Amino acid sequence: MGEKTMVSVAELGRMVESIFMRAGFNAQQADAITRIITAAERDGAKSHGVYRIEGCLRTLAAGKVSPDARPELIDEGSAVIRVAADGGFSPAAFDLGLPALAARAEKLGLAALVINDCVHYSALWPEVEALTARGLAGLAMCPSYATVAPAGGAQPLLGTNPLAFGWPRAEGAAYVFDFATSAVARGEIELLARANEPLPEGWALDADGRATTDAEAGLSGALLPFGGHKGSAISTMIELLAGVMIGDLTSRDALDELGTLSLAPKHGELILAFSPSRFAAGRPGDPLARAEVLFEAILGQGARLPGQRRFAARARSEAEGIALDADELALLDRFQREGLAALG
Amino acid sequence: MGEKTMVSVAELGRMVESIFMRAGFNAQQADAITRIITAAERDGAKSHGVYRIEGCLRTLAAGKVSPDARPELIDEGSAVIRVAADGGFSPAAFDLGLPALAARAEKLGLAALVINDCVHYSALWPEVEALTARGLAGLAMCPSYATVAPAGGAQPLLGTNPLAFGWPRAEGAAYVFDFATSAVARGEIELLARANEPLPEGWALDADGRATTDAEAGLSGALLPFGGHKGSAISTMIELLAGVMIGDLTSRDALDELGTLSLAPKHGELILAFSPSRFAAGRPGDPLARAEVLFEAILGQGARLPGQRRFAARARSEAEGIALDADELALLDRFQREGLAALG
Known part of the structure; x- marks a missing residue:
């Protein structure tokens, strides 16, 4: 990787924002992304x-995301708040819905945010972390595009369908997990294919639906869900709740519409917010304090909490800056100067 | 197993009810169980x-369930409805909460039922199926008692923590899954220990926290979660949401209180209900029809839907009756005649 240059979080933010503004996104979209x-x-x-910037810009260049999207909040006072993302990337839509979601969860104990018609390139932990920062627990999920076969099946149908959960902690970083419900991300198979290395068993099927350890065969076949039929059932639940229930695309619909795995897909997203203080009202014990007893018991036996590595990196970045290599800096520079023309 | 006797569903119900009445449960409890x-x-x-009857009666004989529990509904008009189960088994508490939960989900789009202080011996699919029968989707979860080590850990801390989900279908049986978030149920390890057979890898740790394929060693150690760190994270989420958040016992608390794995544990339960028609309102497509397209695509590639085997057995039982063997009939007869004295 060669020499690293330290860049502050704020400085990186300025570079990234100027790229998205230069590419034609409105300020609301550019700021959120x-x-x-x-x-x-x-x-x-x-x-x-930084790696995702090029994909976002390619999605824009292909006309598959709206740079001038204006998300709209639809709130009829129920436990379900909706944001119509207007074909923009999901972060601006989430930012618009978050205050209403949090307020509704505090009022009713439980509330949901539905995001429709958003283009997705990001992880789900920002959503659940934003809820934990407000003292709420959050559960977020969305489809992807069809690359995963259901357990016992043979062809891609489900997405890598991420599931994220966050629990607030009074001190330090929240308890946050965010993972694909496929055995691995497709990118990991791409890396092994390039390195000409075999896949572990249980990751993929070939194009005929047979188990394979050949990475190239896996790429032209299907990924497998994590955890066998249990993971497959959870992935199917995500298609149902965060696809058909919210009136948005399933992973198969999304791939049919986009026609490629090389751009960011458009679909919806579902985020549930829970107020621990409302759920625990009238019961013995403080839920946040009791959760700490559980976390201590996990850590005390040598296991880790999910997100620990990410939070350690965050502390380092905030203290020392972010280490970028020459390629990353060159890419940031090129996109700032040339905009979409830099895509070649 | 020898000769089987066919008994109608209604006839079995009369036998089981008379056992629970004879044992001293009030009519509300006996009927629901x-x-x-x-x-x-x-x-x-x-x-x-029928296998569970003896465990229920042993729990009663040990004074660990209240036979005369009167569940109480606590409803302040929010999205969270609570039933105080009063130390009885969970089914009567769920029956009391179900109409309020369904009505609130229809009104608000989303609602939760919290059951506190209930003794648990049952699966969770009855809860989510009851919601699907009302046109709602349901997600249910509860802790158990500490028998499962977190991924990367060494000692029992989590429960087998079941997760159940149901989606309504206009025709035929609902889409329902219900599984333990441990790699297997403890009972499966007990069976292999009795048969002196080895465990598959990934099921259990020994008492020193090392991976083991020895069934006896696994029983004195810990089960492992399904799906590695992902399943472990989901199981931990269940401890948080359906234990500490609802002001009820975690799996460790439940075991500490009960002191044995041979009786039914007392803790809480969390059931979320979603109204697909409310979530999909104003969006293109009927969610129930669109879900059928997904199910057909799963079945069309040779995979199965969860619950299929159970629903096939149900159709057979309703048409032909339930096949009970001589031991089961003898047990039913003995408990009807002798009540708790039959426990020996």
Whole structure:
């Protein structure tokens, strides 16, 4: 990777924002995307950081995301708040819905935010972390595009369908997990294919629906869900709740519409927010304090909490800046100067 | 197993109810328990059927369940409805909360039922199926008692923490899954220990926290979660949401209180209800029709829907009756005649 240059979180944010403004996104979209990409890079989540900029711009160049989207909040006072994302990327839609979602969860104990018609390139932990920062627990999910076969099946149908959960903690970082419900991300198979290395068993099927350890065969076949039929059932639940129930695309619909795996897909997203203080009202014990007893018991036996590595990277980045290599800096520079023309 | 005797679902229900009445449960408790045990036996879910009667009665004999519990509904008009189960078994508490939960989900789009202080011996599919029968989707979860080590850990801390989901279908049986978030149920390890057979890898740790394929060693150690760190994270989420958040016991608390794995544990339960028509309002497509397209695509590639086997058994039982063997009939007869004295 060669020499690294330290860049402050704020400085990276300015560079990323200028790229998205230069590319033609309105300020609302550019600001929201920038915060999410910068946060990923800050947290050492490289796969969702600077690396994603090119994909976002290619999606724009292909006309598959609206740079001037104006998300609209639809709130009829129920437990379900909706944001019509207007074909923009999801972060601006979430930012618009978050205050209403949090207020409704505090009022009713439980509320949902539905985001419709959003283009997705990001992880789901920013959503659940934003809820934990307000003292709420959050559960977020969305489809993707059809690359995963259901357990016992043979062809791609489900998406990698991420599931994220967050629980607030009075001190330090929240308890947050965010993972694909496929055995692995497709990118991991691409890396092994390039390196000409075999896949572990249980990751993929070939184009004829047979188990394979050949990475190229897996790429032309299907990924498998994590955890066998249980993971497959959870992935199917995500298609149902965060696809058909919210009146938005399933992973198959999304791929049919986009026609490629190389651009960001458009679909919906579902985020549930829970107020622990409302749920625990009238019962013995403080839920946040009791959760700490559980976390201590996990850590005390040598296991880790999800997100620990990311939060450690965040602390380092905030203290010392983010280490970018020469390629990353060159890419940031090129996109700032040339805009979409830099896509070649 | 020898000769089988065919018994109608209604006849089995009368036998089971008379056992619970004879044992001293009030009519509300006996009726609710009976319906759940009979439904499991009808569905071929033997592990939750007639087999469970003895455990229920032993829990009563040990003073660990209240036979005269009167569940109380606490409803302040929010999205969270609560039933105080009063130390009885969970089914009567759920029956009391179900109409309010369904009505609130229809009104607000989304609602939760919290059950506190209930003793648990049953599966969770009856809860989510009851919601699907009302046109709602349901997600249910509860802790258990500490028998499962977190991924990367060494000692029992989490429960087998079941997760159940149901989606309504206009015709035929609902889409329903219900599974433990442990790699297997503890009972499966007990069976292999009795048969002196080895465990598959990934099921259990020994008492020193090392991976083991020795069934006896696994029983004195810990089960492992399904799906590695992902399943472990989901199980931890269940401890948080359906334990500490609802002001009820975690799996460790439940085991500390009960002191044994041979009786039914007391803790809480969380059930979320979603109204697909409310969530999809104003959006293109009918969610129930669109879900059928997904189910057809799963079945069309040779995969199965969860619950298919159970629903096939149900159809057979309703047409032909339930096949009970001589031991099961003798047990039913003995408990009807002798009550708790039959426990020996």
